[in-house]
Amino acid sequence: MNRRTARTAFRRLTVALLTAGALMGGAGACGGRATTHHRPGTSHEQAVGSVGRLLAADDGSGHRLRQVDAEGAPGLTVAVRPDSEDGWNVHLSVRNFRFTPDSVGGAALPGRGHALLLLDGHPLARLYGPWYHLPGSLVRGAGGGRTLTARLYADDHTAWAVHSTPIQTTTRLTTTPSVGTPAEPRPDRTLEIVISRGKVDPAPGRIEIKKGQRIELRVRTDHADTLHVHGYDREARLRAGRTTTVTLTADRTGLFEVETHESALLLTQLVVR
């Protein structure tokens, strides 16, 4: 028996005998907030390189365009596929271009840099590689959107451009994440649950579904918590004020409880026949 287990054992016994929950008080304090800072060469200042021609026009958010010849200019295509769990998988196919996350913030070099994803024209995320998982929550957090644009930037955050237009491609975010592909059929049942001040609305009830059907649970809560679907052992983090969607296929029969862990509230019961 090592010292730690011995101490745990002793503590449990003490607690059991005295039921003194106060003894269990943990060390809740933690260090100060981590400050963000830029490593050398990764600042957001525009370094001006001698590649191409810097235009007066900008990309709409203050970054000037850097025009290069059409011949040998970088190019890209974008493919967006809904993910089976959440959001979309975004794949950029680039030509005449390399992702250079190490030198971001440095001077512009031909055919190097990063990409920016824009949702309906508003910047959403910076990409340092061809693959990106776009979480559904990010899109919802940005207020939703229909089109996804990928645009190429140089290391100094100027936008690569040809013929005075940024090098970019746009595709439609046509489908919601859980709908559309054969692997993710539309849920047969959807249940929206709102938790506020420890009250569950609608009041906990039972949802009858047939074995094999899909159910989508959309849970909105005013407290950060963890959602747990028993039996299927699905857990999801609930963030305060956000709606979390959990979709599952009812492949086991029985009566299963859907509950939150911190507040220990029963949300609903799934009756799978």
Next chain:
Amino acid sequence: MNVLAHGIGSQHDLPLSPFYAFAGAFAALFVSFLALGLLWSASRFRGDRAGRPIPVALERLADARPTRMVARVLGLAAALFVLLHLLLGPNGPEHNPAAGSVYVLLWVGLVPASLLLGPVWRLLNPLRTLHLVVCRALGRDPAAGRPLPVHLGLWPAAAGLLAFTWLELVSPDPASSTALLLFLVLHGVVHLTGAARHGARWFDHADAFEVYSGLLARMSPLGRRPADRRLVLRSPFNGLDAVPQTPGLVATVCVVLGSTAYDGFSDAPSWITTVQTSPLGRTTAATLGLFVAVAVVATLYALCAGAARLISGQLSHPLTAFAHSLVPIALGYLVAHYFTLFVTEGPHTVMVALGTDNPAPPEPPLAPGGIATLQVAAIVIGHVLGVVAAHDRSVRLFPPARAVAGQLPLLALMVAYTIGGLTLLLA
């Protein structure tokens, strides 16, 4: 914290479809009235004398010192295993086999074990063994001690059962090591003190698990005949007939029935909503629910026993006279509620005990229809056995002219319990 009724298990049985419930209720009513008209008019069951002795060699083997020793050592080893896991093991039933061992292997497992082999917990009870060992070491007679108060009967066991079911069904975190350890330490201290004062007979009256196992063992084909202490094979009716009419017997049976009933309705979303929105707080509300369930079961029984006394005109102990006939009904409830738990969480606990961390619980062996049939069958068969046992007792106790009328209140009670039990399965 867990809102599950059991500290253990991630799955409940499906609610019964009304078809099964109606079929069960109809069968129960039909059998009841058939029993009134067709059953015998002179008592047949003789619990103290009935039974066919088992071969002497088998009886010697069962009574041999080594057999008893092995059982005691097993019980002690299991207790040590659970205690060490509670003290040193991780929290949570998917990592620690202790909670499953207590709630599933012991509490639910005692039902089939007692039904097959008789009052097994008497042999395995680690507290009894501990008391025996200490007495031997001190050179005392384990049986020596002050006599128990006459009116004590099984009351301490009834209280212990209520405490245990409270821990399992109501307490905020039944599967936590701390809660279980607190209960087990208290249980051990109370009963070792009692045994030190009153001798080993204390366990027969006060140890909740021994009394529970002993009552269920009355339905076992294997039993000890009171007249000559021989091991006999006997019908469950004769076993039931031999249940001693001790004070507290009714309370014990009512706690088993009431707590199982509470377990049934505590799954219903309406009850969970009541509990989780109650201004009294969850634990208080759930505690009230458990106590009310036991009180309702007991009050119904007391009313019917009183009515039986009024109709028959003579009955010295109306309460205890028919308490034995509730045992099969309680058994039906137990089977209906805990079969799935036992066959899924039992192997799950064994897997955790053998070292698998967080194994997937096995699928229930029966399809939903099969489980529903089993549940209804358990409740209806329990009802039928109870009706027959009560009938036999009433033709013995009541004057012949009033025998049929005298058992009407009990019959009504049993029909109420059975329909109540089926309704709980619907919920």
